[in-house]
Amino acid sequence: MSEDARIEEVAAKWKDVPGSLIMALHEVQEKLGYVPRETAMELAKEMHVPLARIYEVLTFYSFFKLTPPGKHKVQVCLGTACYLKGAAKLVEELKDQLKINEGETTEDGMFELELVRCVGCCGLAPVVVIGEKVYGNVEPAEIASILSEYEK
Amino acid sequence: MVNIKIDGIDLQVEEGKTILEAAKTLGIKIPTLCKHPDVKATAACGICVVKMAGSPKMLRACTTPVTAFEEGKEFITRDPELVDVRRTVLEMILSDHPNECFTCGRNQNCELQQLAAEFGIREIPFGQCPEDHSKDDISTGTIKLEPNKCIKCGRCVEICQEVQDVHALCFIGRGFGTQISPAGTDLKLGESPCVRCGQCSAHCPTGAISEFDNTPQAWNLLRDPDKHVTVQIAPAVRVALGEAFGLEPGVNLTKKIYTALRRLGFDAVFDTNFTADLTIMEEGSEFIQRLTKGTAPLPMITTCCPAWVDFMEKYACDVMDNFSTAKSPQEMMGALVKSYYCEQKNLDCKNVVNISIMPCTAKKYELQRSADMSTCGSGVDVDLVLTTRELARFIKQAGIDLLNLPDGEADSILGDYTGAGTIFGNTGGVMEAALRTAYELITGNKLENLDLEVVRGLEGVKEATIDVAGTAVRVAVASGLGNVEYVLEKIREWKAKGADPAQIPWHFIEVMACPGGCIAGGGQPYGVSDVLRRKRTEGLYTDDRECALRRSHENPMITKIYDEFLGAPLSEKSHKLLHTHYTCRPMYKR
Numbered sequence: 001m002s003e004d005a006r007i008e009e010v011a012a013k014w015k016d017v018p019g020s021l022i023m024a025l026h027e028v029q030e031k032l033g034y035v036p037r038e039t040a041m042e043l044a045k046e047m048h049v050p051l052a053r054i055y056e057v058l059t060f061y062s063f064f065k066l067t068p069p070g071k072h073k074v075q076v077c078l079g080t081a082c083y084l085k086g087a088a089k090l091v092e093e094l095k096d097q098l099k100i101n102e103g104e105t106t107e108d109g110m111f112e113l114e115l116v117r118c119v120g121c122c123g124l125a126p127v128v129v130i131g132e133k134v135y136g137n138v139e140p141a142e143i144a145s146i147l148s149e150y151e152k
Numbered sequence: 153m154v155n156i157k158i159d160g161i162d163l164q165v166e167e168g169k170t171i172l173e174a175a176k177t178l179g180i181k182i183p184t185l186c187k188h189p190d191v192k193a194t195a196a197c198g199i200c201v202v203k204m205a206g207s208p209k210m211l212r213a214c215t216t217p218v219t220a221f222e223e224g225k226e227f228i229t230r231d232p233e234l235v236d237v238r239r240t241v242l243e244m245i246l247s248d249h250p251n252e253c254f255t256c257g258r259n260q261n262c263e264l265q266q267l268a269a270e271f272g273i274r275e276i277p278f279g280q281c282p283e284d285h286s287k288d289d290i291s292t293g294t295i296k297l298e299p300n301k302c303i304k305c306g307r308c309v310e311i312c313q314e315v316q317d318v319h320a321l322c323f324i325g326r327g328f329g330t331q332i333s334p335a336g337t338d339l340k341l342g343e344s345p346c347v348r349c350g351q352c353s354a355h356c357p358t359g360a361i362s363e364f365d366n367t368p369q370a371w372n373l374l375r376d377p378d379k380h381v382t383v384q385i386a387p388a389v390r391v392a393l394g395e396a397f398g399l400e401p402g403v404n405l406t407k408k409i410y411t412a413l414r415r416l417g418f419d420a421v422f423d424t425n426f427t428a429d430l431t432i433m434e435e436g437s438e439f440i441q442r443l444t445k446g447t448a449p450l451p452m453i454t455t456c457c458p459a460w461v462d463f464m465e466k467y468a469c470d471v472m473d474n475f476s477t478a479k480s481p482q483e484m485m486g487a488l489v490k491s492y493y494c495e496q497k498n499l500d501c502k503n504v505v506n507i508s509i510m511p512c513t514a515k516k517y518e519l520q521r522s523a524d525m526s527t528c529g530s531g532v533d534v535d536l537v538l539t540t541r542e543l544a545r546f547i548k549q550a551g552i553d554l555l556n557l558p559d560g561e562a563d564s565i566l567g568d569y570t571g572a573g574t575i576f577g578n579t580g581g582v583m584e585a586a587l588r589t590a591y592e593l594i595t596g597n598k599l600e601n602l603d604l605e606v607v608r609g610l611e612g613v614k615e616a617t618i619d620v621a622g623t624a625v626r627v628a629v630a631s632g633l634g635n636v637e638y639v640l641e642k643i644r645e646w647k648a649k650g651a652d653p654a655q656i657p658w659h660f661i662e663v664m665a666c667p668g669g670c671i672a673g674g675g676q677p678y679g680v681s682d683v684l685r686r687k688r689t690e691g692l693y694t695d696d697r698e699c700a701l702r703r704s705h706e707n708p709m710i711t712k713i714y715d716e717f718l719g720a721p722l723s724e725k726s727h728k729l730l731h732t733h734y735t736c737r738p739m740y741k742r
Contacts, residue, residue, distance in 0.1 A: 037336065045741045052313060052322035052742065055335040060326045066337060 006031060007039055011046030021049055021057055025064060034065035062103070070105040070112030072150050074098075074130050079118030081125040086140075090126055091115065093140040097147060110150065154218050157205075157226035165218045171202055172213040175229055182229050183238060183267055185245075186305035187214040188355055189681040190315065190667070196305050199241045199267070203228045210237060239271050245303050247278035248328075249358070256301070257362035261678055264303060264358045287331075291342025294516040295353050295363055295674070299331050302360035308332060308352035315667060317634040318463070319742040320346035332360070335742075345466060345742040349459035349633070349665045350513030350539075350674015363513050363539050363675055367546045370536055373505050374417045381505045382420040382493070383413050384485045384566075387428060387577030388511040388670035389540045391691030395677040396544030397554050401684045402691035409509075409543075410567075411560030412552050420493070423562045424508065425569030427484035428576040428585070430713070431456065432704035434730050435478040436589045437721035439660055443625070444594070449473045451628075451643065451658045454582050456480040458518035459665035459674075461734065463633055468640055469736040470647075474661075477731040481576060482508050482515055483525055486533025487729040488566060492717045494528075501528035507536045509543045511577070511673030514665070524732040539675025565709035571602075571696030572704040578689040579631035579669035580607035580614060583662040587618055587627070588703045595621040602702050608693075610668055610682055613638055615658070628658040632667035639663070 010027045014020040024043060028035050035058055044051040058064045076082075076091050091102075094113055098106050105112040121127055124136025128146065135146055153164045158175050165174045170193070175182050186197040193214035201210040205226040213229070228234070246268060253259050281300070289297035304323075309332060312321040320341060324333040334344030353361040373381050385406075394403040406423075413421045435454065441447040453474045455461055464475065479487070486506050494501040508515065516537045519525060525533050538546060547554050561567070572588055575581030584604045591599040606616035607627065612635035618625045630639050642657040649655070666673050671688035672680050696702060704710060718726050 041740050050313070050319040050322075050335070050742050051740055052319040052335040055324060055337075056322045059324045059337070 007042045008046055011043055015047050021047065021054065022061075025054070025057060029064060033069045034067055036068075037066070065103065065112075067103070067105045067112070068109065071110050072112075072130055073114055074111050074128065074147075075114045075116045075119070077117070077119045077125070077127040077129070078115050079122065079125075081118075081122035082127055085125040087126040089140050090128060090138055090143065093143045094128075097143055111147070154220060154223050156218060156222055156224070159227070159229055167219060168217050170214060171211065171216045171218065171227055171229075172200060174218060175202075175213065175227075180229050182213045183270070184214060185263060185267065185303065185357055186307065188307050188357075189683075190355060191307055191310040192314075194306050194310070197241065197245070197303065199238050201234060201237055201241075203231070203234065210234075235271075239273070242267055242271055242273060243276055243278060246273065246276045248281050249303065250281050250283045250300055251276075252283050256359040257296075257365065258356075258359035262358055289341050290364075291340035292346055292348050292517070293342070293364070294348045294513045295341075295350055295361055297332070297341055298360050298362075299333070300360075301358050302332050303358055304330050304332070305357055307355040307357065308361055311351045311355050315632055315634050316349060316351055316665070317637060318345050318347055318349070320344040321352060345739050347459040347462040347466070347633070347665065348514040348517050348674075351666060352674075353513065354672075354674050354676065354678065354680055363541060364516065365542060365545070366516070366536055366538055367542050367549065370507055370538055370542075370546060371549075373507065373536065378503055379505050380419045380497075380499055380503055381417070381507065382422060382489050383418040383507045383509065384422040384424045384427075384482070384489075384534075385409055385413070385509040386424040386482065386511055386515075386670065387574050387581075387692060388673060388676065388688065389509050389543065389577075390574075390695070391577070391671065391688045392511065392540050392676045393544060394555075395679070396541070399555070400687065402687035402689075402694075404691050404695050405554070406695070407559035407561070408554055408557045410562050411557040412547050412554055413509075414560055415552055415557075416546065416550055418507075420563045420566075421560075422485060422489070422506075422566040423569050423573075424481045424485055425573035425576070426566050426707070426709065427481040427488065428573035428582075429570055429704035429707045429710050430484055430488075430730070431478055431481050431576070431582075432572060432585050432589050433710060433714075433721045434484075434726060435476045436586050436593065436704070438476055438478060439586065440590055440593055441722070443623075443659060450653075450656060451661050452476050454586075454662045455732075456576065456582060457514075457664050457670075458512070458521065459514035460633070460636070460663045461521070462514065462517065463636070463665065465734055465737045466739040467742070469738070471640065471643060472734050472736065474643070475734055477727075477733070479524070479730055479732045480518065481573075482510065482534055482537075483518065483732070484730050485566065486519075486525065487527045488713075490527040490533050491729055492713065493566060495717075502530060504528075505535045506533065507538060508534050509540065510537050511540050511670045511676045512537075512666075513539060513674040515539075515675075522732055522735065527729060540673075541675055541677060544677065565712055568707060568709040569699075570704055570707045571699035571702035573707075574695045574699070575692050577670045577692050579610070579664050579667075580604075580629045580662065581669065581692065582664075583607045583627055583629050583660065585704060586660070586662075587625075589705045591618070591620055592703065592705065594623075597621075599703075607662075608689075610685055610689075612667070625660065626656065626658045627660045627662070629662045631664040631669050633665050636663055 014024040195212040195215040200213040390406040489506040490501040572585035614629040668685035
């Protein structure tokens with residue numbers, strides 16, 4: 001893997017610093033945009049940390065991604081207002097249409113799905129944000145047409 | 153010492169002891185669910201809450217140590233509010249737990265069910281969790297993971313990571329969605345470092361991890377009129393089975409088990425202790441050859457434990473040459489049933505079945521570990537493994553009143569054993585048995601004191617030096633896979649420094665994957681702790697002491713099988729039937 005040298009570098013830097021696994025993972029994600037399984041395995045070997053520990057950290061913090069980021073980040077707000085106005089249904093619809101789970105990226109690399117808490121426009125609840133664009137008062141039936149704006 | 157009061161009773165407590173431990177000495181049983189004596193307390197479940205007088209705050213007794221600060225303080229472990237809070241904790245756990253006790257492997261043996269009964273839970277006010285088996289994992293073929301039944305207590309993770317150092321299980325995710333899983337998001341246990349030791353299943357408070365139930369297959373084999381069905385029982389089973397019938401740990405039920413097995417319909421009843429004696433002959437002779445003739449590298453490492461063999465094949469290929477080639481007693485018995493026994497009885501081995509009763513979940517895997525386990529040409533030597541827990545169910549299904557059975561005998565010759573064979577079931581036992589024989593075979597003199605205390609006990613690694621006719625033979629005994637790394641590292645260091653024979657750390661090493669050895673195996677009755685380990689172990693040493701013969705080579709039936717069938721230890725025939733090969737199966741860095 002072409003990243004090998006860089007992973008070794010990251011590992012060498014943090015290996016002897018107690019409690020630094022999370023820093024190493026941050027660096028990996030910064031370089032690659034996510035933490036691929038091969039890299040996690042490489043890191044386990046280089047840093048002498050069990051792979052189990054690495055995955056415990058990776059899956060505990062929502063910051064870390066295990067799949068490559070999509071071209072468009074689809075964020076659904078699950079804050080109180082959005083939740084009460086039916087955001088959970090939007091999540092279901094998005095998962096159905098994109099055929100991915102939270103935190104994953106579609107096979108074609110176009111979309112990734114992220115669940116977030118309040119994005120600060122509760123008056124528009126429920127809210128979906130794609131890239132910089134905010135969609136308010138979204139109904140599940142509108143999801144298909146919203147996504148189609150990005151499919152080229 | 154700190155002076156405190158618990159529920160109005162004055163008490164002196166050693167500083168650092170927890171409220172839970174202190175209360176226990178007063179006969180106060182604070183309910184616990186995540187706490188287990190084998191693992192450190194994590195305060196995961198919240199049911200052990202107590203109060204300090206004058207403070208409204210609730211403390212978790214399992215993780216609250218008594219320090220100088222607590223001098224003169226009073227703790228309250230029971231009042232209506234505490235009971236109410238504990239009940240709410242239970243109700244919340246149950247709201248995320250499927251209501252399928254009837255069909256669960258832990259029915260009547262479940263710590264959660266037990267507490268629900270004690271707290272008189274009649275309804276679950278927070279709604280009901282659906283039965284969902286979509287994430288069940290049966291990929292190991294030995295233990296079943298049912299994440300839906302997990303209460304996230306963390307015992308299995310702690311055991312797998314800290315005690316066993318296997319790191320097959322970890323927590324994935326966070327909060328409500330947390331799951332116990334191998335290290336990945338879509339990884340099965342069978343693709344992980346799991347060595348199937350089953351310690352997770354022995355420590356799980358619920359049915360989230362349990363052994364495969366193979367009793368239906370056993371019934372089917374017994375029902376088949378074309379099959380001649382034989383059975384073998386392992387050393388450790390006899391001193392633990394009684395617990396499933398209400399007896400104290402350590403009570404030896406060997407002779408009642410023989411009778412029960414006959415009544416179940418087995419055509420012949422054998423004892424794995426016989427092949428434990430045979431293992432000593434093969435493995436002991438192999439050791440002597442390595443020691444005196446240098447036929448293969450030292451140190452030699454025992455291979456009776458299938459979880460350890462699996463571990464080595466995955467993570468310690470570099471010491472493969474140090475592994476004894478002797479099969480485990482279970483597999484030796486299987487091979488002899490399919491060869492010697494069939495020859496004697498004039499039976500076609502294709503119609504002969506051997507079922508083994510083992511304290512171990514990994515034994516289920518051992519059946520298929522290598523092509524060497526197929527003496528008859530078709531099928532495997534041991535056809536089916538039932539753990540001790542399954543045997544208890546099997547006997548109960550058959551309506552056999554185990555405790556009131558008359559004593560029975562095993563079939564000769566594959567059922568005759570010495571005291572050396574029976575102690576194979578506890579840590580240090582294989583080493584002790586081997587030394588009793590090796591000493592005599594090397595020196596020609598009898599070992600005077602047969603009780604080799606130096607290799608006994610529950611310490612993770614025991615080291616000793618035995619004088620064998622002027623040669624200092626250094627031995628190590630490790631139990632609990634977490635203790636193996638120390639042994640392996642020493643060997644690796646020694647090899648790296650040129651493997652000078654004079655500097656060898658040990659000549660002979662015994663390893664058992666489960667802490668305490670097979671008596672505390674992953675398939676034994678629930679409730680394991682060091683107290684229980686000691687009682688079961690004592691049960692085996694008592695059996696040993698009560699045997700007229702306590703050295704494997706003195707077993708007249710061992711002599712007979714060599715005379716009549718095998719020739720001599722390490723003969724060509726012995727090699728073909730009783731020895732095996734290992735394969736490197738590298739696994740991801742755990």
